[in-house]
Amino acid sequence: MIKLSPAVLQAVSKPARYTGGEVNAVHKDYNKISCSFALSMPDVYEVGMSNLGLKILYEVLNSRTDIAAERVYTPWPDMEEKMRENNIPLYTLESFRELKEFDFIGFSLQYELIYTNILNMLDLAGIPIFSKDRTAEMPFIIGGGPCVYNVEPIAEFFDFFIIGEGEEVILEVADAYIKWQAQSKTHDRVEFLHRVAAISGIYVPSFYRADYYENGLFKGLTPLYDDIPTTINKRVVKDMENVLTVEKPIVPYINIVHDRLMLELFRGCSRGCRFCQAGIAYRPVRERSSERLRSLAKKMINNTGYDEMSLTSLSSADYSCLPVLIDDLTEDYTGEKMNFSLPSLRIDSFSIDIAHKLQTTRKSGLTFAPEAGTQRLRDVINKGVTEEDLLKACSAAFKHGWKTVKLYFMMGLPTETDEDVIGIATLAEKVVALYKEIKGRRDVKVTVSVSCFVPKPFTPFQWFGQNSKAEFKRKQQILKEHINNRAIQFNYHDSSTSILEGIISRGDRRLSKVIYRAYKKGAKFDGWSEMFKFPIWEEAFAEEGIDTSQYNLRTRDFDEQLPWEHTTPGVKKQFLINEWNKAMQQELTHDCRRSSCTGCGICQALDVGIIDWEGNK
Amino acid sequence: MTVFRIEITKEEQLRYISHLDYANLLQRAIRRAGLPAAYSEGFNPHMKVSFASAMAVGVTADAEYADVELTNNICQPEFFDKLKAVLPAGMKLLRAKEITSGRHQSMNALVDTALYEMKFPDDITADELQATIDQFNAAPTLIFVREKQGKGAKKGRIIKKEIDIKQFLASALTAGEADNVVLAAIKVSPLGSIKPIEIINALKINYLPTLDSNAVLINRKTLSAGGKNLMDLI
Numbered sequence: 001m002i003k004l005s006p007a008v009l010q011a012v013s014k015p016a017r018y019t020g021g022e023v024n025a026v027h028k029d030y031n032k033i034s035c036s037f038a039l040s041m042p043d044v045y046e047v048g049m050s051n052l053g054l055k056i057l058y059e060v061l062n063s064r065t066d067i068a069a070e071r072v073y074t075p076w077p078d079m080e081e082k083m084r085e086n087n088i089p090l091y092t093l094e095s096f097r098e099l100k101e102f103d104f105i106g107f108s109l110q111y112e113l114i115y116t117n118i119l120n121m122l123d124l125a126g127i128p129i130f131s132k133d134r135t136a137e138m139p140f141i142i143g144g145g146p147c148v149y150n151v152e153p154i155a156e157f158f159d160f161f162i163i164g165e166g167e168e169v170i171l172e173v174a175d176a177y178i179k180w181q182a183q184s185k186t187h188d189r190v191e192f193l194h195r196v197a198a199i200s201g202i203y204v205p206s207f208y209r210a211d212y213y214e215n216g217l218f219k220g221l222t223p224l225y226d227d228i229p230t231t232i233n234k235r236v237v238k239d240m241e242n243v244l245t246v247e248k249p250i251v252p253y254i255n256i257v258h259d260r261l262m263l264e265l266f267r268g269c270s271r272g273c274r275f276c277q278a279g280i281a282y283r284p285v286r287e288r289s290s291e292r293l294r295s296l297a298k299k300m301i302n303n304t305g306y307d308e309m310s311l312t313s314l315s316s317a318d319y320s321c322l323p324v325l326i327d328d329l330t331e332d333y334t335g336e337k338m339n340f341s342l343p344s345l346r347i348d349s350f351s352i353d354i355a356h357k358l359q360t361t362r363k364s365g366l367t368f369a370p371e372a373g374t375q376r377l378r379d380v381i382n383k384g385v386t387e388e389d390l391l392k393a394c395s396a397a398f399k400h401g402w403k404t405v406k407l408y409f410m411m412g413l414p415t416e417t418d419e420d421v422i423g424i425a426t427l428a429e430k431v432v433a434l435y436k437e438i439k440g441r442r443d444v445k446v447t448v449s450v451s452c453f454v455p456k457p458f459t460p461f462q463w464f465g466q467n468s469k470a471e472f473k474r475k476q477q478i479l480k481e482h483i484n485n486r487a488i489q490f491n492y493h494d495s496s497t498s499i500l501e502g503i504i505s506r507g508d509r510r511l512s513k514v515i516y517r518a519y520k521k522g523a524k525f526d527g528w529s530e531m532f533k534f535p536i537w538e539e540a541f542a543e544e545g546i547d548t549s550q551y552n553l554r555t556r557d558f559d560e561q562l563p564w565e566h567t568t569p570g571v572k573k574q575f576l577i578n579e580w581n582k583a584m585q586q587e588l589t590h591d592c593r594r595s596s597c598t599g600c601g602i603c604q605a606l607d608v609g610i611i612d613w614e615g616n617k
Numbered sequence: 618m619t620v621f622r623i624e625i626t627k628e629e630q631l632r633y634i635s636h637l638d639y640a641n642l643l644q645r646a647i648r649r650a651g652l653p654a655a656y657s658e659g660f661n662p663h664m665k666v667s668f669a670s671a672m673a674v675g676v677t678a679d680a681e682y683a684d685v686e687l688t689n690n691i692c693q694p695e696f697f698d699k700l701k702a703v704l705p706a707g708m709k710l711l712r713a714k715e716i717t718s719g720r721h722q723s724m725n726a727l728v729d730t731a732l733y734e735m736k737f738p739d740d741i742t743a744d745e746l747q748a749t750i751d752q753f754n755a756a757p758t759l760i761f762v763r764e765k766q767g768k769g770a771k772k773g774r775i776i777k778k779e780i781d782i783k784q785f786l787a788s789a790l791t792a793g794e795a796d797n798v799v800l801a802a803i804k805v806s807p808l809g810s811i812k813p814i815e816i817i818n819a820l821k822i823n824y825l826p827t828l829d830s831n832a833v834l835i836n837r838k839t840l841s842a843g844g845k846n847l848m849d850l851i
């Protein structure tokens with residue numbers, strides 16, 4: 001057990017990140033444990049503690065008396081320094097056991113820019129960074145989460161990956177481990193990896209060989225053994241109603257990023273925005289019933305004492321029983337201070353009315369995401385929103401008393417012209433003018449946030465060449481010149497992080513060496529702008545002889561083998577190609593949730609169906 | 618309306634949390650207990666809980682005090698049991714007393730003395746520590762330079778202020794019963810006070826150059842007003 005001295009803890013910022021003991025943290029008796037997990041999000045405590053996926057896995061695993069699941073996050077550099085100085089290995093926040101003593105270490109892969117933190121954490125734990133160097137007594141390193149739809153850039157660091165939703169398969173992995181421990185004579189890692197590879201949804205990267213053409217392009221991935229699948233479909237929970245989920249989340253001692261309860265209304269989104277990976281990754285839509293949600297809410301509130309709850313989903317306003325649920329919840333908590341909020345708003349007056357109903361005590365700004373500045377481009381990306389929709393929604397908001405609106409856009413979408421970029425400014429101007437028209441005053445604030453588009457695997461835009469750094473800069477400049485209204489605040493950021501994300505998210509196995517090299521050169525917390533050092537990465541690419549443009553700038557051919565196609569959400573390639581073609585024609589594709597199937601193929605491939613209580617599917 | 622004054626601890630598990638986080642922890646516990654907490658009016662209502670002091674990160678306390686306002690009358694045993702049952706590790710409920718006098722003064726304004734114990738690390742010998750205490754007590758004044766981040770027009774600059782530590786001590790430093798412990802009774806007033814860590818740093822600068830200030834553990838033993846415990850004022 002690791003003991004931290006006050007000399008260490010008092011010398012670092014926010015020591016409570018490292019001391020555990022929070023309300024509802026689970027402490028197990030290790031005499032009864034046959035399988036242990038250290039669950040991690042490779043980011044700082046406040047970010048990691050906010051992750052819903054890990055909260056779910058923590059409770060699911062700990063619901064078993066023979067399994068222990070504990071937490072570990074990335075120490076902030078000041079703590080890392082102290083740990084290295086005093087030879088303190090990385091440990092978990094429950095038992096303070098060294099990471100090395102666990103059977104599994106699971107990393108939640110939320111975004112590409114935290115990969116170097118994983119390497120750093122393994123090093124701090126005294127575990128070899130490359131999976132091939134790990135010996136029999138070492139933990140298995142597992143990855144899961146949204147980035148699994150292309151894990152090739154980090155394939156060499158992980159023993160295996162869980163593709164898709166983890167709450168069911170993680171128990172299958174644990175059971176396989178317990179059985180293997182009881183049966184195996186050799187305790188040879190490869191033996192276990194063969195067993196686990198037989199579980200649906202598990203990808204063991206070392207069981208595949210990657211080949212490349214002479215010109216450097218990716219040729220294909222071949223299984224090295226007969227019993228290994230060529231493609232791994234994601235796992236989905238078919239019965240959202242009864243699957244184990246969060247009832248007793250940990251209440252942190254210190255303020256975290258999302259310091260509130262999260263009630264997951266449903267999983268999936270079928271609106272079909274063509275840039276969106278989550279839209280494909282979490283299909284099909286599966287709702288929970290409002291009765292189930294009402295009882296879950298009650299349990300969570302009683303178990304934590306939180307006074308704030310977010311009704312979480314990819315697009316919460318699409319929940320078919322939302323009005324009923326909100327009435328039920330407000331009825332249950334009248335007279336008690338309890339805030340419910342929606343994390344994302346649809347652009348329509350229904351959403352505004354709901355937001356108004358919920359936020360009776362708070363009038364913080366409203367956030368909308370039109371994503372593109374002109375109707376033409378919004379049609380390209382299948383964002384089924386018109387200017388009229390936006391103005392109607394804003395008008396409803398202004399009438400209800402809001403005076404701050406945040407608008408989210410992307411820059412660098414396929415077919416984008418300067419006119420589309422300027423369209424962002426025009427749209428924002430119209431919102432400002434609308435406020436003046438309705439209120440007769442000028443005290444409105446419109447924030448325009450523009451991010452740089454990163455094409456993602458398994459979207460219709462997966463073939464598209466990302467804009468270059470210079471092009472992003474030019475477009476940002478144009479937009480800046482066209483925003484001359486003091487009521488409009490324009491937020492954008494340097495495109496380097498999006499460029500790096502663009503390279504890694506469509507990269508292949510050869511990038512493992514680059515990530516390792518960047519880490520060795522000091523890259524860490526790359527997602528934190530104050531810590532991000534692009535020159536380190538540029539050097540790392542150069543030293544490994546990697547031409548990055550082949551990954552992010554090049555527009556790929558439809559018939560090219562893509563390095564990520566074997567770990568799939570189950571979508572048909574032809575569907576993505578059709579969607580690309582429709583995008584080029586500015587043709588829309590409807591939402592399959594309450595009308596006909598649009599043929600993405602996921603329901604059929606995974607034998608799962610949409611659950612929508614209104615549509616009664 | 619009922620107001621309860623409570624005496625609670627801030628133990629080792631909670632050493633590193635801030636005052637705000639500590640307050641949050643208590644408020645969430647009150648909600649878990651299902652007690653009928655009163656809230657302020659307005660846009661952003663907050664639970665009506667007021668503390669006697671703001672405990673710094675890194676400091677534990679044998680006793681901290683808070684006044685908790687409720688909308689309904691409930692009896693003391695019920696209040697005590699319900700709250701005690703849900704408090705997190707490191708926050709123990711020692712006493713709870715209903716404030717019956719119609720008007721009670723805020724504890725904040727009444728508190729005048731805080732007694733701290735400071736446990737020094739083992740690499741400081743008992744003799745060294747005793748010598749330090751003696752020198753400190755013998756010195757007529759002891760100036761400490763407090764550095765603060767400038768605000769407003771002085772933003773970005775560090776503002777230095779010389780303060781005499783001794784003017785804030787209610788009595789001489791003494792050695793505690795346990796090994797390597799120094800006791801300091803600090804005066805608290807609206808005009809200002811001094812933090813235990815500032816005393817420690819001053820001792821380091823003047824008498825104990827090898828001391829790692831971060832290795833000293835600080836605990837507040839008592840908080841009092843006019844020589845009385847805050848529970849006895851009501």
Ligand code: SF4
Pocket residue numbers: 270283284285592593596597598599600601602603604610
């Ligand atoms: S298979 Fe059809 S119904 Fe199912 S998610 Fe895809 S488009 Fe929708």
